Amino acid sequence: xxxxxxxxxxxFCLSISYAVAQSDDFGIWYEVGAEKKxxxxxxxxxxxxxxxxxxxxxxxxxxxxxxxxxxxxxxxxASAGYVLLYDNNAEELDLKSDGLTPNKWTxxxxxxxxxxxxxxxxxxxxxxxxxxxxxRWQYTYRPAAEGKRYDIDEEAWVNxxxxxxxxxxxxxxxxxxxxxxxxxxxxxxxxxxxxxxxxKMRYTIGVDYKLRKKHVFGLSYKxxxxxxxxxxxxxxSHILGLSYKHKF
Amino acid sequence: MKRIILSLLCIAALCACTNDDQxxxxxxxxxxxxxxxxxxxxxxxxxxxxxxxxTAAGAHVTVTSFTGKNLVIRLSGSSEDGSLIVFSNRKYAxxxxxLTLTNPxxxxxxxxxxxxxxxxTVGVNTLTxxxxxxxxxxxxxxxxxxxKGTLFSExxxxxxxxxxxxxxGNARNGIASDDYITFESGIIxxxxxxxxxxxxxxxxxxxIQGGSLNIDVTADxxxxxxxxxxxxxxxxxxxxxxxxxxxxxxxxxxxxxxSCAGIxxxxxxxxxxxxxxxxxxxxxxxxxxxxxDFLFSGGTLDVQATGTESEGKxxxxxxxxGIILSGGSFHAYSRKSKAVDNAGDxxxxxxGTPNQTSLKLTKREVNVVF
Numbered sequence: 372x373x374x375x376x377x378x379x380x381x382x383f384c385l386s387i388s389y390a391v392a393q394s395d396d397f398g399i400w401y402e403v404g405a406e407k408k409x410x411x412x413x414x415x416x417x418x419x420x421x422x423x424x425x426x427x428x429x430x431x432x433x434x435x436x437x438x439x440x441x442x443x444x445x446x447x448x449a450s451a452g453y454v455l456l457y458d459n460n461a462e463e464l465d466l467k468s469d470g471l472t473p474n475k476w477t478x479x480x481x482x483x484x485x486x487x488x489x490x491x492x493x494x495x496x497x498x499x500x501x502x503x504x505x506x507r508w509q510y511t512y513r514p515a516a517e518g519k520r521y522d523i524d525e526e527a528w529v530n531x532x533x534x535x536x537x538x539x540x541x542x543x544x545x546x547x548x549x550x551x552x553x554x555x556x557x558x559x560x561x562x563x564x565x566x567x568x569x570x571k572m573r574y575t576i577g578v579d580y581k582l583r584k585k586h587v588f589g590l591s592y593k594x595x596x597x598x599x600x601x602x603x604x605x606x607x608s609h610i611l612g613l614s615y616k617h618k619f
Numbered sequence: 620m621k622r623i624i625l626s627l628l629c630i631a632a633l634c635a636c637t638n639d640d641q642x643x644x645x646x647x648x649x650x651x652x653x654x655x656x657x658x659x660x661x662x663x664x665x666x667x668x669x670x671x672x673x674t675a676a677g678a679h680v681t682v683t684s685f686t687g688k689n690l691v692i693r694l695s696g697s698s699e700d701g702s703l704i705v706f707s708n709r710k711y712a713x714x715x716x717x718l719t720l721t722n723p724x725x726x727x728x729x730x731x732x733x734x735x736x737x738x739x740t741v742g743v744n745t746l747t748x749x750x751x752x753x754x755x756x757x758x759x760x761x762x763x764x765x766x767k768g769t770l771f772s773e774x775x776x777x778x779x780x781x782x783x784x785x786x787x788g789n790a791r792n793g794i795a796s797d798d799y800i801t802f803e804s805g806i807i808x809x810x811x812x813x814x815x816x817x818x819x820x821x822x823x824x825x826x827i828q829g830g831s832l833n834i835d836v837t838a839d840x841x842x843x844x845x846x847x848x849x850x851x852x853x854x855x856x857x858x859x860x861x862x863x864x865x866x867x868x869x870x871x872x873x874x875x876x877x878s879c880a881g882i883x884x885x886x887x888x889x890x891x892x893x894x895x896x897x898x899x900x901x902x903x904x905x906x907x908x909x910x911x912d913f914l915f916s917g918g919t920l921d922v923q924a925t926g927t928e929s930e931g932k933x934x935x936x937x938x939x940x941g942i943i944l945s946g947g948s949f950h951a952y953s954r955k956s957k958a959v960d961n962a963g964d965x966x967x968x969x970x971g972t973p974n975q976t977s978l979k980l981t982k983r984e985v986n987v988v989f
Contacts, residue, residue: 425639462640472685472708473670476647478640523647523687 396606398424398431402589402614412442416452418616424461424608433457436486448492456484456511461605477520477531486511501546509538539564555579571597571605577612589614642669650689655680655703657696657720677701679722684711694718703728704755704764710735710774715744715784724753730772731764733798738770740782740805746770750790750814768792768820775823778830780805788812792820792845793834799824799848802832802855811836817845818859824848825884827893832857840866840877843897846884850909852918854893864902865930878931879904881922886910888938890947891917899924903931906951913938917947924953932956935985936967945970949987958985 404418416438424431438452460482465475487510494503515533522529544559561573577591591612597605651668662675670686678701684690690711694703695718702722705711713728715738720727727746730736748769755764765771769788775798778784783806786793793809794800800821807830809818818834818841819825825846832855834843843859844850859881866877881897882888888909895918897906906922907913913936924933935951936942937960944967951958958981959967965982971989979986 423635425635425637427635428637429639430635462642464642469685469708471670473647473687476642478642478644479638521644521647526648 394606396424396608397426397610398422398608399427399611399613400593402612404614404616405619406616407619414440414442416440424605429459431459438488446494448490450488450490450492452488452490454486454488456486458482458484473523475520475522475529480516480519482513482516482519484511484513499548499550501548503544503546505540505542505544507540507542509540511536511538536565538570553581555581569598571595575612585618587614587616587618589616647687650691651686652691652693653682654693654695655682657694657698657701657718659698660700662696662698662701680704682706684708694720699723702726705730705732707732707734710737712737712739714738715740715742715780715782717742718744718746720745721747721749723749724751725755726752726766726769726771728770729755729764729766730774730776732772733774735775735777736772737777737779738784740778740780740784740807743783743785745785745787747787748790752790765797766791767797768795770794772796772798774798776800778802778805778807782806783808786810786818788815788818790815792816793818795820797822799826801826801828802830803828804830806831807833809834809836811838811841813837813839813863815841817842819844819846821845822847824886825850827852827855827857829855829893831855834859835862836860836879837862838866839863839879839901841879842883843881844883846882847886848884849886850882850884850888852890852893852895856894857896859895859897861897861899861904862901863904864926865904867930876903876930878908878933879926880908881906883908884910887912887914889914889916890920892947894919895921897922899933900926902927902929902933904933905931905937906935907937908934909938910940911938912940913942914945915943915947915949916945919948921950922952924956924958926955928955932960934958934960936960938962942967943970944968944973944987944989946989948989949985951985953983958983 400422402420406416408414419435421433422431434454434456436452436454438450440448440450442448460480462479463477464473467474488507490505490507492503492505494501512535513533516531518528519531520529540561540563542559542561544557546557556578558576563570573593573595575591575593580588593610593612595608597607646669653671654665656663657678660677662678662680664673668686671684673682678698680703682705684707691714693714693716695716697719699721700723701720726748746769752766757764768791769786776796786809788811793811811818815838818836825844836843841863843861861879861881863879868875879899879901881899899906904924904926906924922935924935926933933953933956935953935958940962942959942961957965961967966980974988977986977988
């Protein structure tokens with residue numbers, strides 16, 4: 372079964388590489404995590420992630436986070452978390468009001484961001500399907516970066532100002548429990564809402580494989596559709612997700 | 620199989636070390652050069668810098684630049700039916716590097732940028748226009764651009780370099796700017812046909828600091844230099860000849876007479892160094908005609924108005940407010956009228972003590988050497 376899974380994965384990767392349009396990007400997100408159930412209601416989790424972009428040629432992000440989850444009642448959970456992000460900020464070219472004249476240029480640079488989130492998740496089971504909705508408020512603060520932006524008119528390097536950003540993420544997911552099979556497939560769609568409206572949509576189809584209840588391997592494909600007003604300068608992306616989580 | 624796949628994924632992660640920037644700092648600082656070579660009926664471009672586009676219809680080239688760098692357009696080759704129009708958001712430079720360019724229906728070079736244009740000459744270059752000019756539309760609304768001469772610029776022009784630039788004007792002005800023009804170096808020969816007008820036309824001033832400027836205008840009422848603002852000469856060698864007669868135009872039944880002039884300026888005229896020689900041979904042709912003070916403090920000036928006075932007065936040096944001499948060598952001669960018209964007086968105002976041996980103060984001739 373494992374061999375078959377990886378064969379499928381190989382074909383999948385090749386298919387993506389072939390299908391990726393010139394304007395779309397392709398990246399892989401690698402994630403490892405651990406989860407510890409503290410009590411009947413409380414659990415703690417930690418995770419680390421590495422992302423690539425630019426058709427796998429460029430490192431996009433390292434991150435590490437901690438979160439705590441509280442089960443309020445059956446089918447309703449609340450969680451809070453913090454993630455330290457070390458981002459490779461993509462190059463940005465700011466044009467003047469004519470839309471043609473270059474104004475400021477920010478080459479790619481690495482910087483830290485701090486992200487806090489609060490989530491509320493509700494779920495219901497229906498036969499072998501599980502429907503869940505997660506609402507997550509996310510605040511990300513990017514500290515100022517000194518001398519990272521080039522002012523073309525002034526011919527001088529200037530600072531990138533620090534800024535915070537609030538995003539409401541709404542994710543609807545459907546899981547399917549296949550009897551007598553260790554693979555649990557799921558699909559979800561997640562909407563990223565910010566002050567300017569919907570910034571991006573992320574669609575995921577994936578499968579989790581549980582090994583001896585302690586090890587969970589995940590494989591997913593995501594398609595991220597970015598609106599023009601997204602300020603992360605990210606492109607529409609095809610993403611292969613690989614994850615491992617250890618449950619204590 | 621599993622190990623192979625995992626290895627490939629690990630390698631993919633490790634290979635993610637390439638920078639994905641599209642630009643480099645050198646794309647925004649320093650200068651970029653666009654080479655354009657004219658080959659009679661066509662023009663070829665070198666590598667286009669970022670934010671610069673160039674198109675050619677035959678050998679008629681249009682360059683549009685939004686670059687933040689200092690753009691240098693280097694021109695060479697030859698065409699009997701070509702031109703260059705430049706739209707730029709900031710100052711730029713044109714290097715004339717052995718260019719011979721004739722536009723049979725408009726300016727040879729038309730700069731539509733309102734900021735500085737630095738023209739550097741290398742070798743011998745020749746620009747020629749021809750009448751009639753055909754309006755050039757720049758958008759679907761039918762808007763047209765100004766084209767006031769063989770070499771026209773919306774912004775300032777600086778002439779530099781050690782080469783030669785020959786301007787053959789057949790329709791309008793030879794060199795025209797809606798701003799000011801500065802001559803720093805190089806040899807510039809302007810030959811204007813009887814179908815053309817002024818040799819140099821500037822709205823906001825003419826500054827001659829060096830080089831050699833030779834202007835020959837032949838049309839009636841034409842000026843060697845037509846300057847609507849201040850004229851400042853601090854160096855160089857300038858020779859101007861005009862041979863046209865007065866131009867008489869009737870508007871609403873009223874006749875208006877325009878006389879030729881070597882230099883006509885609507886503001887202050889100052890000269891402190893260099894050599895200026897003007898010969899005006901047409902009827903009523905003047906040498907220098909300044910609307911404000913004429914201040915001469917250095918250099919060598921020789922102005923001769925040798926024309927008749929049928930329609931106008933062929934004065935050598937005329938100022939509406941005052942002619943003040945305080946240095947240098949000043950010589951003015953008029954065969955038929957006043958050598959000097961000092962706001963009505965026949966003699967200039969002299970400040971200091973000139974050489975008495977060569978001093979000559981008559982109506983027809985004034986010679987003052989300090």
